Amino acid sequence: MHYIHWEKADSTIVTSLWNKNIGETFPMRNHLMRQNSFNHSQVIKNASWLALNENNELVGFIVGKSSGRDGWIQMIMVDEEYRHEGIGKELLKLSEEGLKENGVNNIALGKDRYHYFPGVPANLQDLQRLVKKSGYESDGFEYDMLGDFSAGVSIPTLPAGVTCELLPFKQKNALLEFLQINFPGRWVEEAEDYFIEGGQGREFLIMKDGGKIIGFARINDEKSPVIFQNTYWTPLFDKKVGGIGPLGIVAEERGNGYGEKLVQAAMAFLSERGIQKIIIDWTTLVSFYKRLGFVPWRKYNTYSKNVE
Ligand SMILES: CC(C)(COP(=O)(O)OP(=O)(O)OC[C@H]1O[C@@H](n2cnc3c(N)ncnc32)[C@H](O)[C@@H]1OP(=O)(O)O)[C@@H](O)C(=O)NCCC(=O)NCCS
Structure with missing residues (x-):
């Protein structure tokens, strides 16, 4: 077995290895692999490796990312025919060393920008065992939720003065400013x-009260300019699939029923586009979304490790 840098990787070969191993539950597309693991600026050379067998065939890989002191293992995979030979442990070691060299002091599994998973998928038992043995501590769960809305969804009735509309492109800066003030961080960067990437506004729903933005929801489908996290696994379905999220209501207006109306409106807008199944990804708000017809679909254990 030998280990070489990720930059020598061929995305179609990595995609094939992925699909051979977990494609039935998480079908990878070359385009998505390129978007998240090849073209993303936070992928760190010394933290991303390939494992090749004696015939130079790919049997495993790891992708590490960082931003300042935060590091992430985006994905680690060892072919099922090569497990329990110490390859995963070695890949993790190489990646952790690379991240540390880059100044990282905390490593999370998944949750990177342009991530695949918000943790470790609960069904990947071998991976769960490996990371626990390697000193990662689990601190909770995240869920993806799925709903079938083939019967259609109507726009909800909104209180007087409250509106929900797609973002007019000329209000792009108002949305960015709203996000910056109310939801700073990742959600702003993703909107930017x-x-x-050429987005024109059809992916953002904005809720206003008296003309002032009080909430937003992102809605994604196959026409969106980025393959967004809640549409990663759409090749699993033969129906049209869309995704909702991130979304939020300004803190001072929470608890007034607006969040529920906003999600219903997002569902209705997707439904109008012919979407029948909707995915909400990376959430702990299971009961909130259950009320709206979603059921837990995927479960992830979240893990991190201090490497100071
Ligand atoms: C989640 C969020 C959008 C809900 O908005 P909201 O306007 O407060 O929600 P609503 O008033 O419509 O609540 C509808 C129901 O869901 C429940 N609910 C609201 N927030 C909840 C939460 N965090 N967890 C569980 N249930 C919740 C409410 O109890 C309410 O039920 P009730 O009428 O029986 O009391 C809002 O809390 C928010 O913006 N949070 C920060 C961003 C966020 O977490 N977004 C979701 C990412 S997946």
Whole structure:
């Protein structure tokens, strides 16, 4: 077995290894692999490796990312025919060393920008065992939720003065400012990326009260300029699939029923586009979404490790 840098990887070969191993539950597309693991600026050379057998065939890989002191293992995979030979442990070691060299002091599994998973999928038992043995501590669960809305969804009735509309492109800066004030961090960066990638507004629903933005929801489908996290696994379905999220209501307006109306409106807008199944990804708000017809679909254990 030998280990070489990720930059020598061929995305179609990595995609094939992925699909051979977990494609039935998480079908990878070359386009998505390129978007999240090849073209993303936070992928760290010294933290991303390939494991090759004696015939130079790919049997495992790991992708590490970082931003300042935060590091992430985006994905680690060892072919099922090569497990329990110490390859996963070695890949993790190489990646952790690379991240540390880059100044990282905390490593999370998944949750990176342009992640695949918000943790470790609960069904990947071998991976769960490996990371526990390697000193990662589990601190909770995240869920993806799924709903079938083939029967259609109507726009909800909104209180007087409250509106829900797709973002007019000319209000792009108002949305970015709203996000920056109310939901700073990742959600702002993702919205900025969306506009850089040519987004025109059809993926953002904004809720206003008296003309002032009080909430937003992102809605994604196959026409969106970025393959967004809640549409990663759509090849699993023969129906049209869309995704909702992130979403939020300004803190001072929470608890007034607006969040529920916002999600219903997002469902209705997707339904109008012919979407029958909707995915909400990376959430702990299981009871909130259950009320709206979603059921837990995927479960993830979250893990992190201090490497100071
Ligand atoms: C989640 C969020 C959108 C809910 O908005 P909201 O306007 O407060 O929600 P609503 O008032 O419509 O609540 C509808 C129901 O869901 C329940 N609910 C609201 N927030 C909840 C939460 N965090 N967890 C569980 N249930 C919740 C409410 O209890 C309410 O039920 P009730 O009428 O019986 O009291 C809002 O809390 C928010 O913006 N949070 C920060 C961003 C976020 O977490 N977004 C979701 C990412 S997946």
